[in-house]
Structures are given as C-alpha cells and as structure tokens.
Amino acid sequence: MSDTNTSGSAPVKKNITRRDVLAMAGCGVAGLVVGGALASWGVTQESIASGRIELRTTPTKMIVTDRARCSGCQRCEMMCTLKNDGRVCQHIARVRVWDNYYWGKSADTGDGSFGDGKGACEFTVEHCKQCADAQCVKYCPVHAIYADEKTGARTVDTKKCIGCGMCSQACPWNMPRVDTETGVSTKCISCGRCAEQCPNGAIQFIDWQDIAQKIIDEGIVRTTTAVTA
Incomplete structure (x- = not known):
C-alpha cells in the first residue's frame, strides 16, 4: 500500500502487522468484526454466524473465504x-x-x-488454518515444518522432509499432503495465488495495512498511533 490515499486521512506506516492493528484498535479480531471495521470485505457478525464467511489470520494477512461466492x-x-x-x-x-x-x-x-x-x-x-500451536509442526519427526519469519505461515523445508505423512495425519483438517512425485509434503504458505485467480472473489487475502487504514478512516483509532513518522 502506498503512503498516500484519497480519503483525506493520514496514511498508515508501512509493514503493519496483525499485532499492530489489534493494539491500535484496542480489541481483538472479534472486536473488529463487531465494530464493523471489516464490513467492506463482507465480514460481519451475521455472515460469520450463518457459516457463509470463514475468517483466518496470519501476522501479515487476513484470509476471508465466502461460501456464497x-x-x-x-x-x-x-x-x-x-x-x-x-x-x-x-x-x-x-x-x-x-x-x-x-x-x-x-x-x-x-x-x-x-x-x-x-x-x-x-x-x-x-x-x-496456520494454527498457533500447529499439530503438523509438533508431530513432524524431523522438524521440517517451521514458521516463516516474514509471513508467519507454517512452511515445509523440502530438504528436511522425508515424506512420512505424519503432518497430514496429525492435522485435524488433513491439510498437508505428500506429493507422490517429489516425495515431500506440501502445505499452504499463504502466497495468495488462489485469491488472485478466483473469478468470483470467494477468497480474499487482505493486508493488515489496509485494515489499519480502514479503522483510521472510520475513527476507530487515533491516527497518531499509526501514521508515518
């Protein structure tokens, strides 16, 4: 996101993370939903309660999936x-x-x-789900899954992975899968390609910087805590 915007309010500083936004807003993700800060992305109490919207977060992104789309x-x-x-x-x-x-x-x-x-x-x-206490990480016998420093996404080190499939068995959602051609496990690294290519906008990867700008524009947080110095 650029350092300028058309809303007339001050721009947020670069490299805003989930922790920064929640500290700025003084509430958790649930508070952002209740306060209406995420409504422009289709995230409301009603859409979540109905099962239409599912919300997941990483340190750099908010991932929104919409069943109706x-x-x-x-x-x-x-x-x-x-x-x-x-x-x-x-x-x-x-x-x-x-x-x-x-x-x-x-x-x-x-x-x-x-x-x-x-x-x-x-x-x-x-x-x-990019779990905080990820079972795939915990049960990997060779410690081949780690949290990427930049994105926070749990990532497979293909040089260490032995293709045993323990990560897939340990995951409650069976998300990691062993590639039979390469012999190593695969899992989501939150690259966002799926969202870019979805023709209906059913998947959104939202930068926390954009959410920070939204809560500033709506007066949910004082701009002095987030503007560029």
Missing part, C-alpha cells in the same frame, strides 16, 4: 499447484474445494449440488 469451479486448486508445483495436480492443492462438495443424501432427496435444496451451490473453501 464459491461456484465450485476449482480454479483456485489448479492455480495453486501450477504456481507452487509447476503442474496442475489438485490432490496436493493447498486450498480445497472438491473435498467439500455435497452431492446430497441420495438421488431423489432434492438436496446437495444437483438438487434444489438450500445452499446447494455453496461450497466450502478450505485453507490451512
């Missing part, structure tokens, strides 16, 4: 592997849609993706 096209999966693995291989995609398709209880129930039941065209977009 996902058409199930799987472009995110394809683009993820194309960028990170050099080929399209949705089995090892770091973002998952296909795994969460709901086809209905049976052919004649009228529910699921082929029926007319409520939510028939809403698909769950699953991301790595």
